[in-house]
Amino acid sequence: xxxxxxxxxxxxxxxxxxxxxxxxxxxxxxxxxxxxxxxxxxxxxxxxxxxxxxxxxxxxxxxxxxxxxxxxxxxxxxxxxxxxxxxxxxxxxxxxxxxxxxxxx
Numbered sequence: 001x002x003x004x005x006x007x008x009x010x011x012x013x014x015x016x017x018x019x020x021x022x023x024x025x026x027x028x029x030x031x032x033x034x035x036x037x038x039x040x041x042x043x044x045x046x047x048x049x050x051x052x053x054x055x056x057x058x059x060x061x062x063x064x065x066x067x068x069x070x071x072x073x074x075x076x077x078x079x080x081x082x083x084x085x086x087x088x089x090x091x092x093x094x095x096x097x098x099x100x101x102x103x104x105x
Contacts, residue, residue: 002055003035003064004046014065015072027072034067037092040099067092 001010008027012019015027035054039046044054054060074090 001058001061003038003060004055006031006061006064011065011068015069027068030068030071033071033096034064037067037096038064041095 008024008031009019011027011031012022015022035046038044038054038060042054044052044057046054070092074092076090077093078089
């Protein structure tokens with residue numbers, strides 16, 4: 001399946017959310033963020049007349065859905081790793097921010 005063909009209900013089904021048990025606006029925002037993540041991480045465009053796009057890679061479907069699941073399940077900047085006073089930064093959030101960081105040394 002192509003990323004451009006995936007709907008909010010497809011993502012909700014992947015997340016095992018029943019109809020009415022989720023906010024479609026939140027799922028849509030997660031979908032947009034996951035798509036942008038793939039585009040920024042790979043450098044492959046969403047649309048292009050002359051070269052490959054993210055829809056040309058069928059394996060991106062699983063990466064996309066996995067990103068959506070991670071973004072839905074881990075909706076905070078930090079997560080508790082089980083150690084006292086030792087929180088870890090969410091790796092997806094860290095990667096997104098690093099891809100856009102202008103102040104790296």
